[in-house]
Amino acid sequence: MAMRKLDCDGCTSITCSSTLEVMEQDVAKNVKTAYHRVADRGMSACLFGSGGTCCRNCNMGPCQIIDGVDEMIGICGATADTVAARNFARVVAAGSAAHTDHAREMVRGFLDTAKGHGPHQIKDVEKLKSLAEVFDIVTEGREVKDIAIELGEKALSEFGKQDNTPISMLKRAVPKRQAIWNKLGIAPRGIDREVVEMMHRTHMGVDQDYENIMLQASRCALADGWGSSMLSTELTDIMFGTPVPRRAIVDLGSLKPDQVNICVHGHEPLLAESLCIAAQEKDMLEMAANHGAKGINLVGVCCTGNEILMRRGIPVAAGFIQQEIVLATGAVEAMVGDVQCLMQSLVEVANNFHTDIITTNYRAKMPGGVHIQFEEADALNSAKSILAHAIKNFKKRGKFFIPQDKKVDVVVGFSHETINNMLGGTFRASYRPLNDNIINGRIRGVAAIVGCDNFKLDDNVHEIIVRELLK
Known part of the structure; x- marks a missing residue:
């Protein structure tokens, strides 16, 4: 299915570019993503739901409330x-x-x-x-x-x-x-x-x-x-380990054509860190080689991806709105997730390829997914079981497309401790230089620009906020 809409709300020019390149390929012709679902809905959002005035908190409702209209308050x-x-x-x-x-x-x-x-x-x-x-x-x-x-x-x-x-x-x-x-x-x-x-x-x-x-x-x-x-x-x-500044890359070009590509998705770093350790074990690397791969390439998706990015320099292949697109490359052997932010549609996308969606937490199972429970008490062996399942898929890989030029260099790992040391020095770490300049007015304040991307909004709103704050 070709992309019909790529002036998409929700993605930056960077992600739009790599997304478009993947979705224009023949390998992705049958893939339907959230981009398509947004375009195909054919109806606007409910005004009561959008305004927060639809009440379903008891069995007398649901009640639609209109502010200022006496007849349109709740039954209660x-x-x-x-x-x-x-x-x-x-x-x-x-x-x-x-x-x-x-x-x-x-x-x-x-x-x-x-x-x-x-x-x-x-x-x-x-x-x-x-x-x-x-x-x-x-x-x-x-x-x-x-x-x-x-x-x-x-x-x-x-x-x-x-x-x-x-x-x-x-x-x-x-x-x-x-x-x-x-x-x-x-x-x-x-x-x-x-x-x-x-x-x-x-x-x-x-x-x-x-x-x-x-x-x-x-x-x-x-x-x-x-x-x-x-x-x-x-x-x-x-x-x-507390993050320290390091160079890394992000975007879909971080996938590798000759290695087992495994996407790590979710939120709990215990799983991601265990996978990172297991992927370096000799028996896992030998297993990958025996299946024709030159290595194991872990890439991050969403929040857990950021955890291993800033601590280990492991690339982030995709953010929230690109999680289906990374599968549409056809180059991913498995996407491994624990809790939060995994779209249910991932299984449908994966069914077009050799890819498995592996759930690992009893709280978050998915119809059509493969469930391998991650046991924290036996973390390394659990991680190896997950990796082994993904490695076995490598020989099943069919036609794929990786936009290899779509890589962005980044510097990550600016923890509180790092910033403290940068301002005051390793031996006299202090926020004093920052505090003094806020007090004297040279710096007006500190703002954190944080939040997931969203199909309802253009991701460049973050840039707009920054530009306004800098005026």
């Missing part, structure tokens, strides 16, 4: 403000739950590593000690193993914490910010607790005050950002 009397706040808050709760589940797995994996189980190790001891201090753990004169185990146990308890004191990671915020959160009553008390309370309060007949709902949504978001997400990031660095 819920107004547009209440319904929109509830719907938004439930989205916040779902996102927080996803990051929380991710973080819980990272903490469990960290505990296993601390106890000497699995292929991973404690790589950043200084960051381990720094994080331990946040949890009031004594580090002086103690073995790294003992510090790590105590940290893992205390971190795990943060998820189910039941008292009303704030979660430990909030101590990292500046005192003035903590004071604001405490004044508003939105300092999170337990990571899981805020998600549960959010779902309760947004049910029919509970919290009807949109401002009060939004305050709890803020608390739920803080439990995610300052609790689960920050905790997961720190433990990932401690186990796999």
Whole structure:
């Protein structure tokens, strides 16, 4: 199926170029992607759904709400403000739950590593000690193993914490910010607790005050950002190494014609790191050679791709909206995913080729996919089983097309620690130069431009925001 629309909302000029080149090839003629589904829908989005005023929170509905029209409030009397706040808050709760589940797995994996189980190790001891201090753990004169185990146990308890004191990671915020959160009553008390309370309060007949709902949504978001997400990031660095600047490449040209191409997709670095280790093992390389391949080429897709990009320099072949396109090359033996952001359509695309979609997490199975459960307690052997399945597909590869000139050079790995060292030097790391220039007005502020690409928006909006901030 030829591409009919490549002034596509959602992709940059870079991704449009490589996407178009692949989709114009004969090998991709029967592939239907999200680009096509957007163009073929033939109907606009529901105005009530788009505006957040469709309520399905109880069995009296669904109710469509129109702000200011008395006859068009909920059967229970819920107004547009209440319904929109509830719907938004439930989205916040779902996102927080996803990051929380991710973080819980990272903490469990960290505990296993601390106890000497699995292929991973404690790589950043200084960051381990720094994080331990946040949890009031004594580090002086103690073995790294003992510090790590105590940290893992205390971190795990943060998820189910039941008292009303704030979660430990909030101590990292500046005192003035903590004071604001405490004044508003939105300092999170337990990571899981805020998600549960959010779902309760947004049910029919509970919290009807949109401002009060939004305050709890803020608390739920803080439990995610300052609790689960920050905790997961720190433990990932401690186990796999804090990123430092390195050169790498991205885009579809990172696929290799003479090697087993395996896309790693999802969010949990435990799987990706284990695959990276297993792919360098002698028995795996020999197996690839016996099947006619000159090596094993891991490439990233989406978030987990960024993890191995910045720590290992492994290329990112595609972002979220290109995940189907990388399969449309016909050069991928397997796409391996764990949780979050895998399109269900991947199996349909893969069916045009020799490619397998391998799911690895019991939470996230896919009809038509191959499920090989990744066992963290036996991570290396699990990873080898996954790689072996992909390697066996190499001989089945048919016609393929790799846009080999579509590679972009990037420099990645600018962690907090790296920036600190760049500003103040390795021995006197400090944000002082940045702080001083914000105070004197030479620098107006710091902004993070973050977010997945989306078919509803042109990806260049990030560039527009940056240009406006630089004015």
